[in-house]
Amino acid sequence: MSKIIVVKIGGSTLGxxxxxxxxxxxxxxxxxxxxxxxxxxxxxxxxxxxIGIATSFVRGERVTDAPALEVVTAVLAGLVNKDIVASINxxxxxxxxxxxxDGALIEGKIAEPEKxxxxxxxxxxxxxxxxxxxxxFVPVIAPxxxxxxxxxxxxxxxxxxxxxxxxxEIAAALGADRLVFLTDVAGILDTSGQxxxxxxxxxxxxxxxxxxxxxxxxxxxxxxxRALSAGGKTCIVDGREPHALLKTISGEYTGTVIATE
Numbered sequence: 001m002s003k004i005i006v007v008k009i010g011g012s013t014l015g016x017x018x019x020x021x022x023x024x025x026x027x028x029x030x031x032x033x034x035x036x037x038x039x040x041x042x043x044x045x046x047x048x049x050x051i052g053i054a055t056s057f058v059r060g061e062r063v064t065d066a067p068a069l070e071v072v073t074a075v076l077a078g079l080v081n082k083d084i085v086a087s088i089n090x091x092x093x094x095x096x097x098x099x100x101x102d103g104a105l106i107e108g109k110i111a112e113p114e115k116x117x118x119x120x121x122x123x124x125x126x127x128x129x130x131x132x133x134x135x136x137f138v139p140v141i142a143p144x145x146x147x148x149x150x151x152x153x154x155x156x157x158x159x160x161x162x163x164x165x166x167x168x169e170i171a172a173a174l175g176a177d178r179l180v181f182l183t184d185v186a187g188i189l190d191t192s193g194q195x196x197x198x199x200x201x202x203x204x205x206x207x208x209x210x211x212x213x214x215x216x217x218x219x220x221x222x223x224x225x226r227a228l229s230a231g232g233k234t235c236i237v238d239g240r241e242p243h244a245l246l247k248t249i250s251g252e253y254t255g256t257v258i259a260t261e
Contacts, residue, residue, distance in 0.1 A: 003032055003177050004035065004171075004174050004175065004176040004177050004178075005027070005032060005034040005035065005176065005177060005178045005180065005249065006034065006035045006037065006167055006170055006171040006174070006176045006178065006179045006180070006227075007024070007034045007035070007036050007037070007167075007180045007182065007245060008036075008037045008038070008039070008163060008164060008167035008179070008180070008181045008182065008220075008223075009036060009037075009038050009039070009084075009182045009239060010038070010039045010040075010041070010163075010182065010183060010184065010239070018239070018240070019242050019243045019244070019245075020182055020239055020244070020245055021084070021087045021088055021091060021093075022091060022243075023243055023244075023245035023246045024036065024088055024093060024095075024138060024245070025088060025091050025092055025093035026246060027245070027246070027249065028093050028094065028138055029092070029093075032249070033133055033136075033137075033138045034138060034245075035129060035133070035138070035139050035141070035170065035174070035176075036084070036095075036138060036139065036140045036141065037141045037143065037163055037166055037167040037170060038076075038080060038081065038084055038140065038141070038142065038143075038163060039076075039080075039143070039163035039164070040075055040076050040079075040080035040142075040163075041062065041216075043075050043079065043080060044062070044071060044072055044075045044076070047071050047074075047075055048068060048071055051071070053067055053068055053071065055068075057215075058112075058114055058115050059218060061111075061115055061118055061162050061219065062115075062118070062160065063114070063115050063116050063118070064115065064116040064117045064118050064159075064160040065116045065117065066117065066156065068116070068117075068160075069116075069117045069156060069158070069159075069160055072144065072160045073144050073158060073160075076099070076142040076143060076144055076160075077097075077099040077101075077142040077144050080142065081097040081098075081099070081140060081142040082097055084097070084140050085097040085140050088138060088140070093138060094136055094137050094138065095137055095138040095139075095140050096132050096137040096138070096139060096140065097140045097141075097142070098128060098132075098139060098140070098141055098142070099141065099142040099143070099144040099145070100141065100142070100143060100144055100145030100146070100161060100166060101144055101145060101146055101157075101158055102128055103125060103127055103128030103131075104125050104146055104148075105124065105125055105126070105128055105129065105141070105145065105170075106119070106121050106123075106124060106143075106145030106146065106161060106166060106169070107121070107122055107123040107124075107125065107145065107146045107148040107149065108120050108121045108122050108123075108145050108146065108147065108148065108149065108159060108161065109122055109147065109148065109149035109150045109151065109159075110147070110150070110151075110152070110155065110159065117147075117155070117156060117159050117160060118159060118160050118161070118162070119145055119147065119159030119160065119161045120161075120165075121145065121161065121165065121166065121169045122148065122149050123148070124169050124170060124172075124173035126170070126173050126174055129141075129170070129174065141166070141170070143160070143161040143162065143163040143165075143166040144158050144159070144160060144161065145158065145159055145161045145166070146158060146159070147159045162219045164181070164216075164219035164220045164222070164223045165219050165222065165223055165226075167179060167181070167223055168222065168223025168224065168225075168226035168227050169223075169226060171223075171226070171227040171230065171232055171234075172226050172227055172229060172230040172232075173230075175230050175231065175232070176227065176230070176232045177232055177233065178232060178233045178234070178235075178248075178249070179223065179224065179227040179232050179233070179234045179235075180234075180235055180237065180245065180248050180249075181220050181223075181224075181234075181235070181236040181237065182237060182238075182239025182244060182245060183220070183236060183237070183238060183239055183255075184238070184239065184240060185217075185238060186238050186254075186255060187236050187237060187238065187254075187255030187256035188204075188207065188213060188217060188221070188236060188255075188256040190212065191212060195255070195256065196256050197253070197255075197256060197257065198256070198257045198258075198259065199256060199257070199258045199259070200258075200259060200260070200261055201225055201228050201258065201259070201260050201261075204221050204224065204225060204258045205225065207221065208221055208222070217236075220236055221236075221258070224236070224258045225258070228258065228259070228260055233257075233259065234257070234258045234259075235248060235253055235255055235256060235257045235258065236255050236256045236258070237253065237254050237255030237256075238254060238255055241254055
């Protein structure tokens with residue numbers, strides 16, 4: 001694992017004309033297999049709505065009670081994960097789908113009681129990722145992990161983790177060269193709606209504390225800062241653009257790059 005690329009993809013960036021899967025296959029065939037972390041928030045919301053469970057968010061993260069956790073696990077580790085794996089394999093790649101539960105990849109604890117069964121990562125065990133990559137597979141990771149630490153009596157074995165945060169923790173644990181977020185926006189925008197093409201880690205932190213970075217962008221920026229702390233390069237790009245992933249890896253950045261300086 002000489003060159004490690006962690007890619008976080010959201011369900012909203014995957015559509016009938018999307019090139020992300022093709023880019024993942026192309027990177028694998030070039031000998032640069034990425035490690036893929038995915039979300040699936042929109043589909044989770046759709047399924048929760050179907051069965052009459054209300055959805056709410058606190059600081060960009062879904063509040064997850066026991067019934068919602070069952071849906072989150074089924075959708076993320078089942079529907080979304082296997083659809084991505086099937087798409088990669090059907091286009092000539094080799095992928096294997098796992099969650100943070102498998103191989104005890106993500107061990108954590110309940111983050112904040114007001115968010116319900118949402119986890120914060122305490123330990124990342126990368127053995128299963130390394131084994132899959134060495135065996136020739138692209139790991140495709142669903143952000144459901146173990147409830148290991150400070151577990152209250154009666155609490156479930158698994159927790160719902162924010163996919164952006166998981167991507168940052170995995171990138172940091174592996175010492176990844178790059179962490180790439182493929183999103184459904186152009187990148188990080190300023191208060192007037194203009195794209196910020198490059199930020200230092202200090203400037204990114206200021207966007208968090210000032211509230212300019214809000215909603216779902218908060219965990220993405222936090223994850224970038226986490227990956228930067230381990231020496232990686234990070235960026236948030238528009239995954240709807242054709243071959244955005246390949247362009248980013250080749251140095252043709254179209255979104256926001258967050259660097260140490």
